[in-house]
Amino acid sequence: MNRGRTSTTTPGKSRFDDIYNRPDPRAYFRRLAPLQYEIPHQAQDAFRRARADRAAAGDTGGPVTVLDLCCSYGINAALLNHDLTLAELYAHYTGPEAQSLTTTELIDLDKEFYASRRREDATPAIGLDAADQAVRYALAVGLLDEGYAENLEQHAPSEQLRRAVAGTGLITVTGGIGYITRRTFEALLECAEIPLWVTAFVLRTVDYEPVISALADFGLATETDPAHAYPQRLFTGSAEQRNAVEQARLLGHDPTGLEAEGRYYTRLYQSRPRAA
Structure with a gap:
């Protein structure tokens, strides 16, 4: 679940182990800015719409609790619940003020930074x-209202995480598929006590069918628009691009105008109960 680890389902993809688990996200934003990493921006409106749809469906007993998989430093939660853009987060964490602070000082600054931008429609956020x-x-x-540093690919969820998932209405994920598999989704859905929807952005170089099959076993139907692709980031070099083009083709995707032009692309998958 730590996206800095090697995955058998994303061969040839560059690793960023040194930035995914720091005490604060400054190195993460500095490293990814030149690569134009933008999938959290692409997901912002989609996640807000999915949350609104989930709320309209009822059965949550209150505001929709959102569980973000591979949450990292809470970026998706920041964009979901605050009046912020990804560009503003890049500016915040790569700017001179942030660079001069200790981690403790940055945390104090960020408490005020996020609190002052909290949206009125903010809902509980859980990170995993x-x-x-x-x-x-x-x-x-x-x-995050709750956060769990657990790897469900290797271990069963803790009792605390089970209780948190029991009341969750929506799962979101942007960059994690390929590092997490159907095992993580099965473990989470087994904990659900209310209908649990899934909104996932998945690289076109990764086979999502095993997850779709697992979700179907729990009564979720998955839809996607194969004609709509969302940019993720630039490739780190020609070797990564060649591999991505090959993987996309192996999965039946045409890389022309997409991976062949120099960056990763994703597709959006929406999984909801068949009755919905």
């Missing part, structure tokens, strides 16, 4: 990631 330091940061600055 094996990167324990990243999760602690997201909790410390108030982006």
